[in-house]
Amino acid sequence: MPNLLVTGGAGFIGGNFVHYWGQQHPDDAIIVLDCLTYAGNRSTIADVEQASLIVGDIRDADLVEKLLRKHGIATIVHFAAESHVDRSITGPDAFIDTNILGTNSLLKAARKVWLDDGRERDHRFHHISTDEVYGSLGPSDPAFAETTQYQPNSPYSASKAASDHLVRAYHHTYGLQVTTTNCSNNYGPYHYPEKLIPLFMLNALSGRPLPIYGDGMNVRDWLYVEDHCRGIEAALLNGTPGETYNIGGGEELPNMTVIDRICAEVDRAFAEIEGLAERYPHAPAAKGRATSELKTFVEDRKGHDRRYAIDESKARAQLGYVPRHDFENGLRNTLRWYLDNEAWWKPLLKA
Template sequence: MSAILITGGAGFIGANFVRRWRATHPQDEVLVLDALTYAGHRESIEDVADVELIVGDIGDFKLVSSLLLDRNIDRIVHFAAESHVDRSIHGPDIFIATNVMGTLNLLKSAKKAWLDSGTGRPHRFHHISTDEVYGSLAPDAPAFREDTPYAPNSPYSASKAGSDHIVRAYHSTYGLDVTTSNCSNNYGPYQLPEKLIPLFLTNALHGKGLPIYGDGQHRRDWLHVSDHCRAIESIIDHASAGETYNIGGGAELANLDLIDRLCTVMDRAFAADPSLAEAFPAAAAAKGDPTASLKTHIEDRLGHDRRYAVDDSKLVKDLGFERAYTIDDGLEQTVRWYLDNAAWWRAVSAQQKMD
């Protein structure tokens, strides 16, 4: 039996991964370390059996070191991070503190537990990163590969680039068994309503405007969180130490295209289920109007990268990975989840307002 520590496991991707790992590794001891800031919510994992939540900071060396040693942790999956670009523009300090120094603290703790003790116990430190570390692509440029030079353009992506380099250094210098994955834009259940898809879903259900940055032609590759978690699991279980893999969704779309698809799915859901109009009477679709009528353009944000696209052929070739979701299937599933789980997103939205 193994013991796994999942940092940030009460956040969006982390919570989905906790659910995945618990289902596919039923014999493992699963511990979640989460500071439960605005991005982490115990409600996202409280119904998952046999998962222990430790409320704490990844920057607490004493806490992390004692957990690794006392609980015989042999795997760390590191999700914990500040991840919202807009927040990083207005307050970059916390991004450096959490994403760079927090990651360094985890690595120091892992080295102490797994290498300095001399036990030689097999271990793995998997680090979750982003395609944003590569910067912005020209319209006709090839998609990001694992050997694409780093060129981060926001405080957020710069902090993630820094953490990626530190993880790599701990493998090259000390021999720590690490792997890293750089993912494209995620979407799916348990995502906070500050991110594009859940923001637009919840705004639409309240009859509020759908704010589109600039001309709406910024392009992103969209990855369903379930596929992301499956890919991470495959890397942890099968990849060689020191490897880095890009994880993409195979769905590069302009924001306007994505939003129009989302609006269409919402309209279709209301047309098929009359009870939704009673549950969400402020929604445009409840009044017979198209959800797309709520679209509005706002001033573009600072340093807004124009295009991301991910080449994940290495993941497919090395580990045989296959995505389960198309973008259309993924949006259908996501819209349905938010319609069925209004209690969750209303609760976390209220908590964010209080924070």
């Protein structure tokens, strides 16, 4: 698949995928379509030689058709989405527009070029989704499988569920060759600092509170973003059209455990890395105190799902997917990346 169109490729997971694909497939051209909303950053992929950034909207079907034809693209990897649950609660319209109407626009363009015009018989539309479409699990419930009934509980997850159904429908109705992956909570480099792990890391460095929703015991499966990219690659190369695969990290942890590990990792970094206290003088760790003193409990999020867990056995058996990073290793890599790449994240805090 020499030419790919990656939507949302200047965002967090999409940007990491562009880096990963460029390293693993150096001869492939990567066309990135991103409208550069607050979470998109052209600097994320500026050093990927094979990547060409087109600033545009996935809802512009004419633009997508032109890109598919001009570049001879036979593979779309669709990341573009509004993804922050809190933002979906206060402003759901943007999630409907991008996640549902945007996905439908992409599917229409792909169908027109690949099927109606008959230009590309061998093609793939790969859709990236989330475990949140399955709803919330009780403490003893089995993990989400690909056959779990959809029960989305937020405007964000409802919009992603709708987009999943559209992708499935285009396969069964029109014969579009699609695959879908539903992933668990990603973390790693280039993560916009509104999400839990980068937010708490950067707050810890500046001495700001670490706001913990509710009792802090909501459980998530944590997936290092590079492992997610490897799972997507496996689905593209080995996945069966029409199938869905769950991609998880095998690290099911309560938020409080994650927060405690972030605090411990920040404390460790200040003990091991010379000069951090001078760079971040407001951090408790710069004064020899524990980062955990910043922990603050706040009112719980509306409709906050209690537990997510991913059963990735299908991806392991059919795609050969196995995550390579445990949470301790991935968290350390993530913090060290933020410490080494201040020029990337500091401007975002001023936006």
